[in-house]
Amino acid sequence: GRATRAESAGWKHRISIRGxxxxxxxxxxxxADLLERTLIDGLTELDxxxxxxxILVDGEPSLLMLRGTWAGIPTSVGVRPSGTEAKISVTCRMSRHPLHDASQIIEAMGDALELALQS
Structure with a gap:
């Protein structure tokens, strides 16, 4: 059958930490090293x-981007500050829905950011 928009878009979880x-x-x-370890260790526990x-992205000097695969699924995770607001975002994208819910790992990354970047 035809893939729905949600299926074709894969899986995405984004959080924004304000203030x-x-x-x-x-x-x-x-x-950034702590966030990378939090992500890798958390994903490793699940699979x-x-x-x-x-990876470095041209023109994005403040972007932390991790790219590769997890559980055989093409995966990317980015941490990026807003250009205009007092916030930073963590976004995880996977090409398809994972068997294990990784959203709690992204939330843990957000908790670490919130603690470290208090204004």
Whole structure:
């Protein structure tokens, strides 16, 4: 049958953490390393086949992007501050719906950001 829009779009979970000092954020920081470990460790607990690595995106110096596969599913996770507001967003995208719910891992990344970037 024909894929619905939701199926063809895969799986996405985005959170925005408001009221933070986005100037404290850097993708080349101990905090970014902590977020990467939180993500990798959390995903590994759900399914050990994790192959994600940091990539640089031209013109996006404040973006932390991790891309690769998890549980055989093409996956990307980005952490990006707003250009205009006191907020930072974490977005996870997978090409299809995972067998395990990874949203709590994204929420844990948000908790760490909120704690570290209090304004």
């Amino acid at each position: 933070v000092d986005r100037n404290l954020w850097s993708p080349n920081s101990d905090l 050990p086949s994790v192959d994600l690595g940091r």
